[in-house]
Amino acid sequence: MEFHKTPGWLDWYADPSKPKFRVPDGAVDAHCHVFGPGSQFPYAEERKYTPCDASRRQLDALRDHLGFARNVIVQATCHGADNRALVDALVHSGGKARGIATVKRGISDAELEALHEAGVRGVRFNFIKRLVDFTPKDELIEIAGRIARLGWHVVIYFESVDLPDLWDFFTALPTTVVVDHMGRPDVTRPVDGPEFELFIKFMRDNPTVWSKVSCPERLSVKGPPALNGEQNAYRDVVPFARRIVETFPDRVLWGTDWPHPNLKDHMPDDGLLVDFIPQIATTAELQRKLLVDNPMRLYWPDEVGTTNAKTMENQA
Incomplete structure (x- = not known):
């Protein structure tokens, strides 16, 4: 089957720079995607x-180029509930x-067990109206109850203006909840203003809620250095991510969001996205928590003790 990309949307950055910031050993890119290839895994x-198309081989190559050891692949809406491309990766x-x-x-x-065996550890509930049709909340609560028994968590994607209406639903979920991209705050508003507060x-108020401090390229108004003439990329997003x-x-995670679907204005250089990290996690301790300790605790809990022992051995 042949698919044609939505007009006006950009391809992923084909030649990312090598980051100046060296991520700590064992770092995890905790938010990325695979798309198709459509000829093998048709779009919904x-x-x-x-x-x-953005294949698992291309994702693996990017992971290695940026210096990450592992990644967490999030099912994209273009594949709907057909998780075959994800499972293959x-x-x-x-x-x-x-x-x-x-x-x-x-x-x-049995299908949930098969996903678990493949490496799935959560489900995503998307509340961005332009991307998905509304799923009844009683159905989502039922799904959350079933996946809780597997030790999975729920990833939620929404926009900040919708948080008041979704608050009660989110806090009723019986699992750890991970928020994509800080709930998409409006970075033109004050970091200590009522919306971000x-x-x-x-x-x-909810200690089971985590947040990904990712996607400055989606949140920024100023954009990257090539567009704004500033030395630091996506500077207007920094206060929000750093505060979290x-x-x-x-309770924070970070990810590239490769291959950055739905972007029209510019396609980010993934090397510059990595160089964004020390602006928001300003110490080695915070960087290790963000990139290693937290994602390992959430996604590879059975390896946490072994990983820490190896790290101490390497530092000795």
């Missing part, structure tokens, strides 16, 4: 966009990848 009929990762799937109410226990309160990292250092 109900999709709201058609991306360019996990199975061929040699244990270096975990996955976040999309599932529907009718999924069987509500998100901080959401995390403070410093306030909740044990």
Whole structure:
């Protein structure tokens, strides 16, 4: 089957720079995707966009180029609840990848077990109206209850203006909850203003809520240096991400979001995205929590003791 990319949307950055910032050993890119290839893993009929192909081999090459040891692959809306491309990437990762799937109410226990065996450790609930159709909340609660028994968590994607309406639903979920991209704050507003303060309160009042401090390329108004003439990339996002990292250092994750679907204005250089990290996690301790300790605790908990022992041995 032949697919044609949605007009106006950009391909991923083909020649990313080598980051100046060296990520700590064992670092995890905790938010990225695979798309197709469409000829092997067709895109969903109900999709709201058609991306360019972005295969597991290309993702693996980027991971190694940027210096990461592992990654967490998140099912994209263009594949709907058909997780075959995701599972294929996990199975061929040699244990270096975990996955976040999309599932529907009718999924069987055996199918959930098969996803778990492949490396899936969570499901994603998407509330971005331009990307997905509304799924009834009672169906989502039912799914959350079933995946809780496997020790999985729920990843939620929403926009900050919708948090008041979604608060009660999110806090009723029986699992750890991971928020994509800080709930997409409006970075033109004050970092200590009422909208972002509500998100901080959401995390403070609910100790099972984590946040990914990712996607400055989606949140920034100023954009990267090539567009804004500044030395530091996506500078207007830094205060928001840094505040979350410093306030909740044990509940933050970071990811590239490769291959950056749905972007029209510019396609980010993934090397510059890595160089964004020390601006928001300003010490070696915070960087290790963000990139190693937290994702390992969430996605590879059975290896945490072994990994820490190896790190201490290397430092000796």
